[in-house]
Amino acid sequence: MKKVIMGNHAVSYGVRASEVKVISAYPITPQTQVVELLSEMCANGEIDAKFIMVESEHSAMTACVGASAAGARTFTATSAQGLLLMHEILHWAVGARLPIVLANINRAVGPPWSIWTDQNDSLSQRDVGWLQIYCESNQETQDTIIQSFKIAEKIKLPVMIVLDAFFLSHTFEIVDILEAEQVRAFLPPYVADKQVDVTESHSFGNLASPDSYMELRYMIQKAMEDSREVIREVDEEFGKHFGRSYGLVKPYRCEDAETILVTSGTVASTTRAVIDEMRDEGIKIGALKIRVFRPFPFEEVFDVLSKAKKVAVIDRNISFGHHGIFFQEVKSALYGRTDIPIAGYIAGLGGRDVTPTVIREIADKAISDKKPEREINWIGVKE
């Protein structure tokens, strides 16, 4: 059934279709509507799930860990400070190999307080071992939630879906809403191979000596590496069932492009409009959206970008003392295999709009610079 819904509700509908069993959450703007709708769905029996409104985000993630260890499919949603408060337990979910799915609405971190979007909250969780998938439309959001449970349960690692605050979370779009009955053949109920159980007992989170800890970490990395193929397979299978696939990356008019703009999140949609405008002017330019950030799709990124003459990465985030974070990742994907100049552009922090004009400015700058004068360029910073 097609309906016009907000991004946050696209998350809720994805969760409903995935037949989640336990949802735990704590209120934070701009995630609010995700769990509000879910709590209503739980209360009126639309989903056969238990909803717990806990006392903090730390507790929300912890309750998910407990429920997941007990064999339930679990979900939570948060944003910015809430995600940061979960940090300790984000690590825990990975080490415990629990297939939890979390939706994070990208919101700038305080102080100063901001409720508007940028990516520093989720990207600061880069190294905890969660898969990260960045969405740009409400349809993609709902579909990615459903895909994520399947991916997470196959590789036994948690998955974070990421949406831009307001630009996506509060924007209404047409979504083909999937029902549980349609999805069941694609995503059967979760069966944990080990779980907290009264008939067969297991030890979770026990002490690991230096003799075994490293092997357990190696297994996580191995699962992350293998997950690239799993994401591809799940995406293809989803396409067979529902006619929509998204890829790890999404190239746009890149075939003969001399310059390629690399983006993520909602900036990707705006960028495509700018690409069309520039193509009409005869400029050979394309765009690459990075959808899956962890595991990083090195091969896909290299395959697309290595054919270009110049690469410009737009980052709605900053790693202080280094660069934009997508920039670093893209650079490492190209390193040692090509000498294409690559420049990084920081834009849109704290919810400042990345308009077509801003993207055009970046594109023109990338094209006109013979060699990028600096690898990092701040766009639109006031004097």
Added chain:
Amino acid sequence: MFDYLPYIREWNFPHIWCSGCGDGIVLKALIRATDGLGIHRDEAVMVSGIGCSSRTPGYVDVNTLHTTHGRALAFATGVKHASPNLNVIVVTGDGDATAIGGNHYIHAARRNIDITVLLYNNYIYGMTGGQVSPTTRKGDRASTAPFGSIEPPFNISGLAKAAGASFVARGDVYNVKKLEKLIKLAIQKKGFSLLEILSPCPTAWGRRNKMGHPVQLMEWLRDSTVSMEKWEKMTDEEREGKIRTGVLHDVARPEFTDEYAKLVKRLKAEK
């Protein structure tokens, strides 16, 4: 006519509170109380966390710290410990202080550190749109409890008293003169002073619970609050559905920064 302007940051207005919200009433009572006590603005520090209540320090022209959700008391403990001569006032709410910040709340009370806590109880998470909070009454509707909350609420004042606070009081935004008096007493008291202020949220709580009009909330406060003197004379039957306001608990207990100073003095003397 009292002149509030010297105490407020006009540039930060208009405020974010909804029409009919009691938080502005508390703001004005607080300004009158601190003015009445003759506290110089450089000697006052207001610390808040996150929520509607926590916006208060943004509007007051003293030293202010707007901190993370639930952690105002932890920040304030640091401020008071570093500069015990400062008047430290924490402005917080039911969700901020007793859910995400519950641990800091009981430990600050246990230490009996000389901080004044103005805890606005609006019975809900107002700013994020009306989720169940630890003080939402059983049966009340909220956005995360569309068919009524099944959880029993916290007794905020009782919690502070049990944890060790030396001063516990309750006021409300209907009995404004009394509220001003209670704020003064709470600030003057040495030790951890908790003033719970009933400021029910019309938008996120009232509307879902058949008290959508701010006047109804005011009438509810008028009709259900009773003074301590009255309360003492009431039978159990008469107390049903009534809420005590006034000073609920006032004892002398050693204060944390004093005890710390004494310890340092003693150890220096022994050296």
